[in-house]
Amino acid sequence: MTDKLYYDDAYIKSFSAQVLSCTENGGKYETVLSRTAFFPEGGGQPGDRGTIGSARVLDTVIKDGEIVHICSSPVNGECSCTLDWGFRFSNMQQHSGEHIFSGILHSLTGFDNVGFHMSENEVTVDFSGPVTSETLLEAERKTNEIIYNNAAITCFCPPENEISDYDYRSKKEVDGALRLVKIDGADLCACCGTHVARAGEVGMVKVITSENYKGGVRIVLKIGSFALEDYIEKNNSVLEISASLCAKYGEVAGAVEKLKEKQNELRIELSDAKKEIVSLLARDYNETAPFVIDGRGDADFARMLADAGTAKVKTAFAFSGDDKNGYKYAAASRSEDVRETGKALNAALRGRGGGKPEMIMGSVSASKEEIILYLSSLKPNT
């Protein structure tokens, strides 16, 4: 059985160990060591990476009760081993920060942490009951107070006959022995993972989002270096919006609201202006030339025009666009089924489209000259 160095000291970055076995499996080499500081995936914490001799350790897992290092190439004998410390320390920050937050939220609500997941750059925790945004804010503040106070984080395995003396939160166990993680003033929780020695090393815990989940709540946290990265990214976004809207950075939300209001006003003005132009252009419809061609390239404008044209002609055509980009078209009638008309039009003008008996819409790739020639060839009242 491999000696678990990470249980006694989570800060071991390099060590030497004897390779007990190394078995090829699908092009990778499953390596068991006499002792290891590589943490195997478990309890929501990812497996460690690093090197064993000249081989890269891609992952560390528990397989058939053994700690297995997934290596890129075969290794043997006595090897010097090194952890990817940046990755491991980040995991320790995430894991410890989650303990503090979950312990505090549990003490505030009485709900249990029923799910925990560490992903690439955030932590997700699920709680067994609903939590208000005010309580989340309180938990976040209290969590960060524990961090400012640099509370001690200690791990210990109580003797079996003393276990009932402890009031601890419990997560899914990876192995049999009960190992408790104590954070002064915040939490006592059974856990097999690796943690920082003092809360100050967590840096910061920030609640990002929360949503209802299976009768409880799912909370996304940014912890430690990920909280800083998140702050940098969001600060840059806010400063860009602030510069773009000429608003102070604390007032961008209000500035965006004003922009949306202005946009709505403009949308209404534009719609009114379109209606006016449509009614002016629609004056040109007559049974000899039951069509209007304009240069906007706007399908909705063509629809409005054709619709207005039905007041003057039996079947009204409207084209919007230019020779370079093609034309959007609409054809409408209050008394005829225009779908057959549309098929003939598509065939003659290299177009596509369709619709309802009273209105069809589509596009053609013909020139203005071809369109006029085609429409002029139609018998009046078709």
Ligand SMILES: [Zn+2]
């Ligand atoms: Zn833990």
